[in-house]
Amino acid sequence: MSEITLVQGVCAGLDTALREDPRVVVLGEDVGKNGGVFRATEGLWEKFGEERVIDTPLAESGIVGAAIGMAVNGLLPVAEIQFMGFIYPAFEQIISHAARLRQRTQGQHPASLVIRAPYGGGIRAPELHSDSTESLFVHTPGLKVVVPSTPYDAKGLLLAAIRDPDPVIFLEPMKIYRSMRQEVPDGWYEVSFGQARKVCTGEDVTLISWGAMVPVAEQAARAASDEGVSCEVIDLRSLYPLDMEAVIDSVKKTGRAVIIHEAPKTAGLGAELASRIHEEAFLWMESPVERVTGYDVPVPMFALEDAFRPSVERVGAAVQKVMNF
């Protein structure tokens, strides 16, 4: 056991996987000698050598395409895209190929690979570094999409992703890379996909979020409890497959739901969640579902990122709204 941060949890997961499974390779820009621009691969190049921790040329389509080919030929590649905002050159490879090879070859040549990418805002990063376009991937059949919000989950979800037979998009919330420490077991353990985490229990409102929005939801829950409103906070962890059972059970109990995500509102994952709640828990609802999200504008440069990202206050207002409906 050791006390580590979320980004160290990612690194620990990669370390364990490289040590225990010779098929695992890590590839991407600056992941080797430099240890990754966020140090998510720190020390791995020294330990496992440049054949397994590979500094690639600067080419995302090349990186993901190579990972697909490696996967088809029996390796377990973990590709890093340096920032989610730079994943788009690899879109073709992800959407048309990684996601579909299993189905297109009728199960003969599946692509079991992991694509990791730091994502989201809140760290005053340069322009175009702060996208949250998880919905694009959730919307693509054949892919799985997971987002840890704790060090424990970072390692456990990553190891599950590496062993998962399907292509997994593993998104790492940069904002909370180093914001907390947690005891994390040594060695291999997995956090199963499709299982949400109940962050805290409550009776009046269910707050649903993931990634860097989980701490925002938690703070909003604390603030609400000062005003006598009891919130249940759910961290989805896995955006596809979704743990609808956990969401529906909670909402049936509280009768109210607030969904919080950093991505723009229109066609964000909140829309899917709201309609599933509508379909499956309509008769239990005390108020319409509220969404607190980024606005339908390009992710701003950092001077305005706090105005764009959901704040504790905005979540608080949504909680008030569903309580007073």
Added chain:
Amino acid sequence: MLKSMDKMDFKVVLPEGRLTDEGRCVWKELSREKKLDFYRWMVQVRQFDRRSILLQRQGRIGTYAPMAGQEAAQVGSALALSKEDWIFPSYREVGVNMVAGIPLKQILLHWMGRVEGNRFPEGSRVLPPYVPIATQLPQAMGAAWAAKMKKEPSVAVAYFGDGATSEGDFHEALNFAGVFRLPVIFFCQNNQYAISTPFRRQSAVPTVAERAAAYHIPGIRVDGNDVVAVHIAMEQAVSRGKQGEGATLIEAVTYRHGAHTTADDATRYREAEEVEEWVRNRDPIHRLEVLLKAEGLLTDADIRDWEEASRQVVEHAVKEAESVPAPAADHLFAHVYEKMPLDLIKQKRDV
């Protein structure tokens, strides 16, 4: 001249400030004003760069991409362009932008995370810094294509680093430019690293310039720390473009003195001796200073005066940028669409 530069290093001013044989005739042709212009711009750019690093350390701007060491490549090339030429820069091109007439205030606002900094004076043909690598190349090619269709006497220039040559966009842009003989200049500052990745890891071909052959356009390799050599190469590429002879790829071999950005630790991947060699012995400003002094065009007093004047220009711009009022939160919605859809008007009201 261009033929003789093909596939070989073109040099005018050697690192120690001496002219090459080939360089002597080039130098003779230059006006005194031009020679001093090179120097003054490089000093000004370096002052700005230094100040920006300090501003970042003080939390007054965000992550910054230092460019010290690349002044000759940027100033030499930008001084060969005119107002009608298009510039598609990367994030490291503050020197190019300064020479192209972008107010320092705008450049600073960009690094302060303010989107207003991306809007340049009316009539400007400089695009804001391109952050996703190599994406500006196909666009510069397209702008050049339009110029050709419209019979405009202009070129479009894409500025990028050595790492960018690995992206598909690089190859697609060069290929189109070759096929359609477009007046576009691909200006690569090969500073030998893409963050931590050395050029030999980007490319099995040892130079960027050689890649041009695959697209049937000329590939020129110059000493990128030799401001005159860069300038001549760029002038010739511009004139080729304007005379309908098509595209040129220029590789300016250079080195960034500092880290990739203020968030990077370059000691993890560069040897101290290598950095020392480039900073001490191959500095682009130093060599011109030596030459200008030897020619009696520059005195120590001139240098001090100019450095002081540059400092003041930069300080003034910092004051200007910092006194721009903070944007209102609903500025998020400005300019997203030409006419704001109803949905967005509603969202804006709720901010």
